[in-house]
Amino acid sequence: NLAYVNGEFMELRQAKISIEDRGFQFGDGIYEVIKLYQGRLFKLEEHLERLLTSATSINLNLDYTVNELKELCQEVLSCNRTNPRSKSGSLYLQVTRGEAPRSHSYHDGIETTLIAYLLPAKSISNQLREKGVSVITIPDKRWGYCNIKTINLLPNILGKQQAKKAGVYEAVFVDDNKVTEGTSSNIFIVKNGMILTHPANENILGGITRQVVLKLARNRFKVKEKPFTACDLYQAEEVFITSTTKEVLGVTKVDDKEINGGQIGRVTTKLHKDYKEYIAKFKKN
Numbered sequence: 001n002l003a004y005v006n007g008e009f010m011e012l013r014q015a016k017i018s019i020e021d022r023g024f025q026f027g028d029g030i031y032e033v034i035k036l037y038q039g040r041l042f043k044l045e046e047h048l049e050r051l052l053t054s055a056t057s058i059n060l061n062l063d064y065t066v067n068e069l070k071e072l073c074q075e076v077l078s079c080n081r082t083n084p085r086s087k088s089g090s091l092y093l094q095v096t097r098g099e100a101p102r103s104h105s106y107h108d109g110i111e112t113t114l115i116a117y118l119l120p121a122k123s124i125s126n127q128l129r130e131k132g133v134s135v136i137t138i139p140d141k142r143w144g145y146c147n148i149k150t151i152n153l154l155p156n157i158l159g160k161q162q163a164k165k166a167g168v169y170e171a172v173f174v175d176d177n178k179v180t181e182g183t184s185s186n187i188f189i190v191k192n193g194m195i196l197t198h199p200a201n202e203n204i205l206g207g208i209t210r211q212v213v214l215k216l217a218r219n220r221f222k223v224k225e226k227p228f229t230a231c232d233l234y235q236a237e238e239v240f241i242t243s244t245t246k247e248v249l250g251v252t253k254v255d256d257k258e259i260n261g262g263q264i265g266r267v268t269t270k271l272h273k274d275y276k277e278y279i280a281k282f283k284k285n
């Protein structure tokens with residue numbers, strides 16, 4: 001498993017960065033996770049554009065164009081051709097502001113740290129796929145720029161750990177009684193037959209999967225990008241979450257409340273099927 005670190009490929013276990021890397025000391029960096037289907041990177045351009053947008057948002061001078069980053073991603077794949085991860089895993093890309101003597105402020109001209117390597121496929125059991133997952137709600141105490149895909153993930157990891165401790169799959173942030181998103185997913189509900197999800201503003205990460213699902217959903221259902229409350233979530237006809245690695249995943253329990261009698265609903269099932277078909281077409285093209 002060869003990892004790319006600032007222009008060089010090396011065994012993942014041997015790959016190291018400086019203890020004065022600003023990513024390590026301050027979480028001063030950004031990242032992307034891009035899913036591989038049959039060795040092809042799904043929605044690559046969208047992920048790379050989001051990476052560039054995240055870079056600009058934190059004034060990080062990422063000296064790469066989308067095309068240069070694309071080439072880099074392909075190089076990671078070709079260097080790992082015999083690794084099953086290069087077929088059905090995902091590609092992790094991270095950029096930090098780079099290595100510099102420790103100081104909160106930074107100066108121009110630090111060389112960014114760019115790393116890329118392959119992650120194994122995330123397995124979601126058939127049981128979870130068919131029965132749906134349970135989630136808990138937690139207060140959203142994050143900062144005001146959740147649209148930036150920063151490596152600063154402390155609230156997200158603490159939330160996910162809380163979910164794990166509670167024996168559930170995901171924790172969902174609620175900010176001022178508005179449901180924003182999961183710790184690593186976007187969340188949708190069906191209310192009065194209408195699909196609702198939080199608008200892609202500074203309170204959530206605008207997921208690439210969210211975008212694909214919205215497009216597919218608009219072909220079949222009424223859809224609104226509008227915040228909904230924790231009460232709406234409890235009373236929803238259906239709930240599902242989306243992400244690059246989870247795709248469309250039904251939620252059948254929120255806190256201690258069952259959704260749709262504990263069954264994945266019709267809309268969720270349909271959308272997951274549409275998403276699978278969309279991917280099947282991508283694989284063929």
Ligand code: PMP
Binds near residue numbers: 184206210242245
């Ligand atoms: N929100 C958060 C906080 C996330 O970490 C993720 C996963 N990266 C998502 C939403 C879903 O985004 P995507 O569909 O682009 O994977």
